[in-house]
Amino acid sequence: MHFIFRFIRSLAADFTDLLFPVLCLGCNQSLGANEKVLCTHCRLTLPETNQHQGPYNFDLLNKFAGKVPIRFLASYVYFTKGGIVQKLIHNIKYKGQKEAAKEIATWYGHQLKLKSDLFNETDLIIGVPLHKSRFRQRGYNQADWIAEGLSEALDIPTRTDILKRTKFKESQTQKNRVERWENVKTVFSIQNHVDINGKNIVIVDDVLTTGATIEACSIELLRAGCKSVSVLTLAVAHR
Template identity: 65%
Template sequence: MFRFIRIALSDFADLLFPTLCLGCTRSLTANEKILCTRCRINLPETGQHRRADDDHILNKFAGKVPIQFVASYLHFSKGGIVQKLIHRIKYKGQKEAAREMALWYGDLLKREGSKLPELDLLISVPMSKARLQQRGFNQAEWIAAGLSEALAVPMQADILVRKRFRSSQTRKNRIERWENVKNEFVVRQADVIQGLRVALVDDVLTTGATLEACAVALLQAGCSSVSVLTLAATR
């Protein structure tokens, strides 16, 4: 009886305050989450998980740090749906959207990611305490949680620590981004990651400077290999 009442109240609330697609703002059906079926089908997937030799994305790290594998779920373009989704996640508090999209990506990797190496641990890119207090959550943690659930690979959010807040990376070039983050990351539990094959998880791969700095810290602390998984990547 109580279950029936809860369901009825939930349905009534949906009529008054329908859940909207984060892409086109249409009302979602009961079987849709985050995006309507049309928006989800039209997401600009990269397909990078099927190719171990994607020169464009690998070149972001070439000659800088040995990254075993790099893949991003979606292409990020200015003004596109992916930018809208990332903006809603980071600045509108849509953290559940980050986890849900990561579940979609993790399922795709599990089904089609034949090039994905064996992984022992997922590590989210950390925020500074100041930025975390400002935003209230770290979107990379929510993405890592979704990937962890889908891939059945454990994740930890407290391995890497960002020492302090630096200026935003948004309008910086490759060199400026690296100068902004080099030596910023510290491994707090080096004994936990000795010899492990880890994957760094973040929202968007742009120049790769932040992920590069994280990878350097992890490799110096004893990881056997570092891969990179992100929700999106710039072209």
């Protein structure tokens, strides 16, 4: 009897896949049975930065030099206009592909765990928060899903109730570095000071461009008493 039920479920799944195939977010081809988010070819051609592999390149921190002390910074892949990573980020942010954000972050987290010792003293992972109105509009915060994937892979807890975005600001997309900073410098606050006092925290976001948002978050966390702030993003803008 169990065999018959498994057979029927298998047929139903195959029929559903035939009618509504799950497509690769890179090339729009149907995914294989063991593929998630990206087909094998697209995954192997991701422009990985390998920034987490030693020796660590401290030049990455130049975006924050003289502004805020960042312990380390690393991104999984390079973002270029028109490239596969731009397509991935667009799907994650605007097409409801939150599970894709978590899956890709899990890939990155496994790499970090195997090939980096930067996380030995990390206590907490926090995603850059969305304002509640933006959250209602989108239905989720992609940074929280990225944080979830990293948390599972690295076995480091993540929290969504520490850092809050208290003011709604317009999109950062078309702004330069100074404009981005002016847009976000007063929009974040800390809700639970005791829970981060003396902690080494990793801030997580989807794409690192000018670093203004990360800088604003870091300042608030350090003011609240955390020991150090580090940064992980899925992508970093490639010159």
